[in-house]
Amino acid sequence: MAETQSAARRITVRRARRIEELEQVSQLQARIWGAAEVAAPSSLLKAISEAGGVVLLAREGPSAVGFAFGFLGRDHQGRLYHRSHAAGVLPELRDAGVGRSLKLAQRRWARAQGLDRMVWTFDPSQLRNAHFNLHRLGAVARRHHPDYYGRRTDDLNQGRPTDRLVVEWFLNPVLAGRLRARRRLGGLAIPVPPGLLQAGPPPLADLHRLRRQLRRAMGAGMAIVDYDRERGAYVAAELPPGFPPPAE
Numbered sequence: 001m002a003e004t005q006s007a008a009r010r011i012t013v014r015r016a017r018r019i020e021e022l023e024q025v026s027q028l029q030a031r032i033w034g035a036a037e038v039a040a041p042s043s044l045l046k047a048i049s050e051a052g053g054v055v056l057l058a059r060e061g062p063s064a065v066g067f068a069f070g071f072l073g074r075d076h077q078g079r080l081y082h083r084s085h086a087a088g089v090l091p092e093l094r095d096a097g098v099g100r101s102l103k104l105a106q107r108r109w110a111r112a113q114g115l116d117r118m119v120w121t122f123d124p125s126q127l128r129n130a131h132f133n134l135h136r137l138g139a140v141a142r143r144h145h146p147d148y149y150g151r152r153t154d155d156l157n158q159g160r161p162t163d164r165l166v167v168e169w170f171l172n173p174v175l176a177g178r179l180r181a182r183r184r185l186g187g188l189a190i191p192v193p194p195g196l197l198q199a200g201p202p203p204l205a206d207l208h209r210l211r212r213q214l215r216r217a218m219g220a221g222m223a224i225v226d227y228d229r230e231r232g233a234y235v236a237a238e239l240p241p242g243f244p245p246p247a248e
Ligand SMILES: CC(C)(COP(=O)(O)OP(=O)(O)OC[C@H]1O[C@@H](n2cnc3c(N)ncnc32)[C@H](O)[C@@H]1OP(=O)(O)O)[C@@H](O)C(=O)NCCC(=O)NCCS
Pocket: 032, 085, 086, 087, 088, 089, 090, 093, 094, 095, 096, 097, 098, 099, 100, 101, 121, 122, 126, 127, 128, 129, 131, 132, 136, 229
């Protein structure tokens, strides 16, 4: 599996299976999160890549600049899916399409395994990820968990609750098409309070407001189907028929 993103940047995305490559993925993760303890060790990545999962490494020339990895998941009805656990790109290479190339390569791999859904989590106060996951890729969120990982000390999570939305990316073209059509109709706007965007501990009132609104929409049977960058708001709407229950 290889992909050249652009001749100018010469980005390639390949599957990493050798222990030296997996070590590079582990080191990238430690660098991006600023903490060695959150990085998956190469021994675990090796097991993941040999047992139904995939580890992808993006390079610019010889330098490792980004990664994504995930394993096999199974929902409550026994359906299999690809559970992506982490993806990251070095700060100096962001917004150049590397993250997208990684996700598209991961999707190609999942499809080739016969899987029709990819699932992962992200922090709803990270608007770059919200735009990337919901708007660019077209995933949807049906579950919200306050403080999913408990308190963490890495650079990206320090001093903040680890709230997470669980996103599901439907790879079946029929369901993906229905979602695109639904997204065009718009829905209920859930603005992200500006206080959540600053570094460090978020104002509790803002945190609780976003939690309440996301959970109220989900409690009413809606999914988060988009992120509207112009309005700084999530968009909630009922999904069209034909979707399986949430994976997690
Ligand atoms: C999430 C991540 C992997 C994306 O990688 P990337 O290479 O920057 O992704 P891309 O360049 O393909 O796309 C980024 C998109 O976010 C947009 N974006 C950047 N900053 C933004 C912001 N503050 N608000 C909204 N959108 C933003 C970019 O404009 C681009 O969208 P566009 O193509 O529509 O313009 C990268 O930001 C990252 O490593 N983040 C830190 C680790 C992390 O949070 N990982 C995800 C959870 S495991």
